[in-house]
Amino acid sequence: MSRPASTPRPATAYLHGLLALTWLLCCAPPCEAARPVRVYEVDVEGQTSAALQEAMRQTLVRATGRRESAEDPALASLLSDAPRYVKTYGTGPRGEPQVVFDGAAIERAIGAAGRSVWERERPFTLVVLDPPRTRAAEDAARTELERVAAERGLPITLIPLPLTDGAGTALGAEALLQAGQRYGGDQILVGRGADAGRESALQWTLYTHALTTSWSGPLAAGIDHTVDVLVPQPATSLAEADAPARVQIEGVNSLLGYATVERLLQSTPGVRHANIAGADAGSVTFDVTARGGAAGLGQALAGSTRLVRTGGAGDSVVYRYKPQG
Helix, strand or coil, X not given: CCCCCCCCCHHHHHHHHHHHHHHHHHHCCCCCCCEECCCCEEECCCCCHHHHHHHHHHHHHHHHCCHHHHHCHHHHHHHHCHHHHEEEEEECCCCXXXXXXXXXXXXXXXXXXXXXXXXXXXXXXEEEEECCCCHHHHHHHHHHHHHHHHHHCCCEEECCCCCECCCCCECCHHHHHHHHHCXXXXXXXXXXXXXXXXXXXXXXXXXXXXXXXXXXXXXXXXXXXXXXXXXXXXXXXXXXXXXXEEEEEECCXXXXXXXXXXXXXXXXXXXXXXXXXXXXXXXXXEEEEEECXXXXXXXXXXXXXXXXXXXXXXXXXXXXXXXXX
16 A cells, blocks of 8 residues: 655745745846936937036936036036037927937046946835825926926826825835835825925925935925935045945845845945845845945944844844834
8 A cells, every 4th residue: 555645844845945935036136126217318408518518417416316416526527528428319208309418428427536326227206295285286296396306316206195094093104115116116205284385394204115214395305305315425435435245134034024125225325236145044145235335334224123233244244124013
């Protein structure tokens, strides 16, 4: 009589599952949590030298994410040589005349001047105004928000996303971000305050997967400060330059946990790349490129309640993941 097939022992089954999960994570392409921005396609008023210099000023602000880049002496040669960086002329989506600059050449020149470039793939930001505006006021707010966002190179959309649950309880950061993901959003920017015009101050809160930060100011300040939080700041020393780090995250026990911590790292200000290097029972290790390396990453995550530093030294650090809820 044949013996019945034995069922896998729990440890064996767990090992098989872990190996399959590790293969999936290590062989899958890196998660992209951003949208590409057409940094180097700019509306232009004619093809004169003055018009191209003004278009270059706008390009430098978008390329670096920093308003001061338009008048930065270190980048003055790009303004004076603006015609040399023109690739072609075209028309925008509404038929407006545009100039298309050579992005690769401009980025090389920015780097040679000791300035940093903001990646062209940037967090798609959902903007919510609370309380909701009338139709006319909402249209006016959208126009102002989109104007500033276009100047700074931040992809946004204004939507009426609910900020409370069915019982009227305010949603926390995690719940808001999960709701935003259904609309393709990477982060949520909420402006709270009565509608009193474009220059009236609102209380802004930016919710990302790495941090939550608040400030006050008019509509333009909502976008401006968001970009200021996200863009890499100019390095003033070698210690502040981009550098690699090996980051081990403990407390990760599910596929959802693996995906969440990868998204957390990739959305942390100053992080340029975060790719999975390996995984085992309860932890995952990433190869990260961040401003200031492991030390800079530690500063960026200092206020995080989701990733808490527990050990490590030098360019190899250990964090513990703390799920919310």
